[in-house]
Amino acid sequence: MTNTWPKNHLTADDLDAFHSEALSSEMRLHLETCEDCRRLVVLDRQVLEMLGRAPSYAPSAEFADRIMARVQVGKPAPVPVLSFPRWTRRRIAAMVGVAAGMAASVAWSAVNRQLLESWLDGSTAALWNTGAVLWQNGLTYLAAQPWFEGIRSLVGSPVRLGAIGALTIALYATGLLTLRRLVTPSAGSVSNAGA
Amino acid sequence: MTVRPGSLREKTDQEVVALAKEGSEEAYRELIRRYERPVFSLVFRMVRNRELAEDLSQETFIKVLNAVQTYRPEFKFSSWVFKIANNAAIDHLRKRELDTLSLEGSPHADTPELVEATALQIGERGESQLQEVENRELGGTIERAISRLRPEYRSCILLRHVEGRTYEEIAEMLNLPLGTVKTYIHRARNELRILLRDVRDE
Numbered sequence: 001m002t003n004t005w006p007k008n009h010l011t012a013d014d015l016d017a018f019h020s021e022a023l024s025s026e027m028r029l030h031l032e033t034c035e036d037c038r039r040l041v042v043l044d045r046q047v048l049e050m051l052g053r054a055p056s057y058a059p060s061a062e063f064a065d066r067i068m069a070r071v072q073v074g075k076p077a078p079v080p081v082l083s084f085p086r087w088t089r090r091r092i093a094a095m096v097g098v099a100a101g102m103a104a105s106v107a108w109s110a111v112n113r114q115l116l117e118s119w120l121d122g123s124t125a126a127l128w129n130t131g132a133v134l135w136q137n138g139l140t141y142l143a144a145q146p147w148f149e150g151i152r153s154l155v156g157s158p159v160r161l162g163a164i165g166a167l168t169i170a171l172y173a174t175g176l177l178t179l180r181r182l183v184t185p186s187a188g189s190v191s192n193a194g195a
Numbered sequence: 196m197t198v199r200p201g202s203l204r205e206k207t208d209q210e211v212v213a214l215a216k217e218g219s220e221e222a223y224r225e226l227i228r229r230y231e232r233p234v235f236s237l238v239f240r241m242v243r244n245r246e247l248a249e250d251l252s253q254e255t256f257i258k259v260l261n262a263v264q265t266y267r268p269e270f271k272f273s274s275w276v277f278k279i280a281n282n283a284a285i286d287h288l289r290k291r292e293l294d295t296l297s298l299e300g301s302p303h304a305d306t307p308e309l310v311e312a313t314a315l316q317i318g319e320r321g322e323s324q325l326q327e328v329e330n331r332e333l334g335g336t337i338e339r340a341i342s343r344l345r346p347e348y349r350s351c352i353l354l355r356h357v358e359g360r361t362y363e364e365i366a367e368m369l370n371l372p373l374g375t376v377k378t379y380i381h382r383a384r385n386e387l388r389i390l391l392r393d394v395r396d397e
């Protein structure tokens with residue numbers, strides 16, 4: 001075998017193809033005429049055979065018992081409460097931002113309750129009366145937005161109102177999920193997610 | 196929850212993991228039984244010290260089994276176990292800075308010529324005499340040749356040609372691009388061919 005790997009000889013992929021008996025006819029022909037490549041495939045095959053014959057080793061007899069002594073059967077792994085490995089400034093800023101935005105919208109709507117009710121006419125009265133906290137929060141959050149006046153006319157129809165309400169709830173849910181993700185420590189190398 | 200160990204042997208990994216999630220101790224033991232040898236062998240060949248390999252393998256199983264509730268069945272259980280085992284071994288090697296002084300040239304050598312030219316120097320690196328005595332079990336020609344590979348190449352070639360994993364599985368396990376895995380494995384084979392040839396010529 002030469003110390004270089006000239007072009008037109010077998011490539012690494014050709015070697016794999018050779019071992020799985022899928023070498024192209026062109027390269028098979030080359031192999032018949034090239035001493036270097038023949039030596040290469042013979043040596044490579046020997047390497048693979050030696051690797052394939054490499055024994056497997058057993059740990060000591062108490063191996064499984066020692067593991068089981070430290071495994072909690074049927075219980076989720078404890079999440080270390082104080083382990084927040086990536087408390088970066090950006091992470092904290094994002095958390096504070098999301099939380100402050102949500103809190104501000106709730107506070108504003110609490111202070112301006114009467115104004116809000118005057119905005120939302122009769123068609124929304126039934127929905128108010130359901131008392132569903134999420135729904136109310138959704139509407140008040142919506143009303144807190146600067147663009148609310150502009151689209152208020154849309155709210156006249158219950159269908160539109162429903163759609164907008166759903167959107168608002170989705171926004172709140174996204175905010176909550178974002179907060180949850182920011183607050184939860186990463187599972188590190190244990191998780192097989194995306195493994 | 197009690198499951199007959201005999202009946203577990205015919206089940207797939209996913210089925211055994213499902214039983215483990217339900218709290219079957221036998222299922223946990225079955226998972227250990229299935230993977231203790233391959234995991235221990237991989238780690239032993241990586242760190243070349245039996246006691247240390249046993250500790251690292253043990254930690255691997257403890258991590259995996261304590262997190263079994265979070266296991267997502269769309270991934271192979273074996274890939275998950277090998278991934279954690281390999282990480283443990285590589286982390287250890289990095290910490291000890293063993294084998295990381297690479298004499299065989301840049302891992303970014305990307306032409307076959309460069310790879311082969313730089314790979315010729317690997318004979319300069321080897322185990323200390325103490326390690327040589329400690330690791331008599333790993334004293335065969337191929338084991339010694341494997342020990343001379345850089346750790347990244349070593350885990351790739353062991354997973355591919357000793358454990359029989361596919362390139363794709365290895366890429367997933369080691370979080371490496373498929374092309375990188377192929378390159379590492381072919382460079383490792385290239386180095387092993389040279390070492391084998393040199394041994395025969397001696």
Ligand SMILES: [Zn+2]
Nearest residue numbers: 009010034037
């Ligand atoms: Zn050739």
